[in-house]
Amino acid sequence: MKIMEKAAAKINLTLDVLRKRDDGYHEVEMIMTMVDLADRIEMQELPRDTIIISSQAGYIPLDEKNLAFQAAKLIKDRYEVKHGVYIHLDKKIPVAAGLAGGSSDAAATLRGLNRLWRLGIGDQELRELGAELGSDVPFCVTGGTAVARGRGEKLEFIDSPPGCWVVLAKPPINVSTADVYGKLRADRIERHPDTAAVIEAIRQKDFQALCGGLGNVLEEVTLSLYPEVRQLKDCMVRLGADGVLMSGSGPTVFGICAKESKATRVYNGLRGFCKEVYAVRLLTKENN
Template sequence: MLIIEKAPAKINLGLDVVGKRNDGYHELSMLMASVDLNDYISISEIEGDDIIIESNSHRMPVNEKNDVYKAASLLKERYAIQSGVKILLEKRIPICAGLGGGSTDAAATLRALNRFWNLELSCEKLQALGFEIGSDVPYCIQGGYAAVSGKGDIVEPLAVSISPWVVLVKPDFGISTPTVFKAINTSISRVNISSLRAAAEAGDYQQMLHYMGNSLEDITIIRKPFIQKIKDRLLKCGADTALMTGSGPTVFALCQSEKKADRLVNSMKGFCRQVYKVRVL
């Protein structure tokens, strides 16, 4: 038997750092959406009791450092599975990009193995398991539009009809997420997530654009000013808005028309090597 599971990338339409918790984690409030840039997880059974990871990307570890391996190992140990699996990870989402690549791969692995091993675990149970791997995994289990809060463990699906075109621009460098979070201070910008959510749920695209924002932009752009240049160029070329996703460094632009999105792609290809035209799912 072979199971193939799609693992879509995510963008943060809004990311607000509410404060720091007593346990050392930051309290976040976010509005997230999936886009149709996907990795793929393929699972097949093998003889023995091992977890074998293979990937088309030479940059991906194929051992216990990989989130796919962590997800498979967690399920296998928690539910005393005594059969082996081979997992092929086909990478299309850029690595270290703020697009949730590792998290969505782990989430897809949990979903696929839940079916493969006939575990019949609920979405909520998979999300709880996913949180043991990483804070974005619970959202990635669910996907779509969602309000995410707490440490990333509280995920509320939203009914949103807005489906703009998205142009993703990934510069040729990565960002250390822990480094960004360590630099958070009281002077960062705040984002009104409740108003953003209300606009999204009402289907008011212009109001949604007005309230979009990312509290981490100020920190990351100080370290990597080129991110601001990407934003400025996208806006100059006609993007409805341009915003960094996650802790960066990828910047995304929203466009209501595919024609405008195509123009943005053409204008950005000479500026950055990794440019993608996708759509909100």
């Protein structure tokens, strides 16, 4: 039997860092939602006790360094599954882009193996497993739209934002999340996003207020380290996207547009500036 799972990319509508914790992690508060750019994960049971991963993408690890591999090993060990599994990753989400591609693959693997092996694990338990793999994985297990706190594992699910188009652009560089957080001085952040105002804008389906409330405290660090990201953000603003923000620690920048015609104009304008550009819909409860 084969199981297929979709692993959607996430973007941060807000990303705030409140303080550095005693355990070395940062206390965050951020609003995450998903877009219709997705990897496809195919899983097939193997008779021998092994995990095999393949992908058409030549730039990702296919061993224990891969988060999907780690997810499969975690669920096999925790539930004493003696079967093996073959996992194929059809990659569409850019790697090391601030879009949680690896985390979403891991979450899809947890969901798929739960079905393949009929383990009957509930969503909360799947999210707890995901938290052992990475801070974004619990959110990716369920998807939707959520406020994430703590290290990102404490989730409060909220309404979907108003439907819109999202143009994503990734410059040809990779950004280390650890490096960005390492250079962030949480005690010197001058302007924090107003998370409560953005939650209210989403609740009211107020697109303009949502655009005005976008904010990411990691932008200042990444934009100072990588001028290409600043240039890309400035270009997207000039092209007329309604709201523009860097996702996660970067380097992907996204623009949200109320109308498809504007998204198309932004997309076409960026194509000459950046190779990896995508125009997709925001995933809402209506089109998920």
